[in-house]
Amino acid sequence: ELKVEQNPLFLSMQEGKNYTIYCNYSTTSDRLYWYRQDPGKSLESLFVLLSNGAVKQEGRLMASLDTKARLSTLHITAAVHDLSATYFCAVAMFSGGYNKLIFGAGTRLAVHP
Amino acid sequence: EAGVAQSPRYKIIEKRQSVAFWCNPISGHATLYWYQQILGQGPKLLIQFQNNGVVDDSQLPKDRFSAERLKGVDSTLKIQPAKLEDSAVYLCASSLDPGGVFEQYFGPGTRLTVT
Numbered sequence: 001e002l003k004v005e006q007n008p009l010f011l012s013m014q015e016g017k018n019y020t021i022y023c024n025y026s027t028t029s030d031r032l033y034w035y036r037q038d039p040g041k042s043l044e045s046l047f048v049l050l051s052n053g054a055v056k057q058e059g060r061l062m063a064s065l066d067t068k069a070r071l072s073t074l075h076i077t078a079a080v081h082d083l084s085a086t087y088f089c090a091v092a093m094f095s096g097g098y099n100k101l102i103f104g105a106g107t108r109l110a111v112h113p
Numbered sequence: 114e115a116g117v118a119q120s121p122r123y124k125i126i127e128k129r130q131s132v133a134f135w136c137n138p139i140s141g142h143a144t145l146y147w148y149q150q151i152l153g154q155g156p157k158l159l160i161q162f163q164n165n166g167v168v169d170d171s172q173l174p175k176d177r178f179s180a181e182r183l184k185g186v187d188s189t190l191k192i193q194p195a196k197l198e199d200s201a202v203y204l205c206a207s208s209l210d211p212g213g214v215f216e217q218y219f220g221p222g223t224r225l226t227v228t
Contacts, residue, residue, distance in 0.1 A: 106153075
């Protein structure tokens with residue numbers, strides 16, 4: 001059974017600093033997704049990573065995927081308060097002819113002055 | 114393009130009562146998903162439909178949960194009878210294809226409180 005682990009689970013960052021969130025998974029997959037969730041809101045898609053070595057960047061966020069290491073990272077550059085949210089990674093598992101997503105527990109990010 | 118619609122947004126019921134949630138996916142999306150998100154956790158897939166057929170319901174508590182997707186569009190998720198541990202946000206999502214890029218789009222969710 002596919003397990004997805006994120007760390008850290010909680011992250012308090014100072015504005016302007018850099019940090020990385022890690023997502024490890026237990027079985028082979030070549031598709032990984034990052035979502036953002038604001039309190040009381042639904043999930044917003046940030047990145048779709050479809051192959052080994054894939055790198056995507058949007059603003060202060062950059063995501064990468066290493067399928068051999070079963071690891072994805074979400075790097076935050078020069079954090080700002082607006083990035084405060086919970087970030088989930090989700091790994092696609094192929095089963096019974098269909099893909100389904102297995103989510104990590106999420107990383108709750110708080111950016112403070 | 115309209116997103117995934119869900120209703121109601123909030124529901125409070127007593128244990129042993131029944132409740133139903135409704136979802137309308139993005140037009141043209143063949144695949145529909147229901148997730149349960151307990152506070153502080155990631156979403157957990159309950160059931161996945163491809164058109165109006167079930168392709169995965171392995172984590173659906175079938176003694177109390179049921180779901181249907183009539184005509185391959187709208188879907189309803191029902192809980193009967195509800196338990197305290199069913200308190201969660203129920204998210205509906207849809208995707209254009211279950212293979213390919215497989216990006217899922219989520220609705221706003223229904224927050225269920227069972228007292």
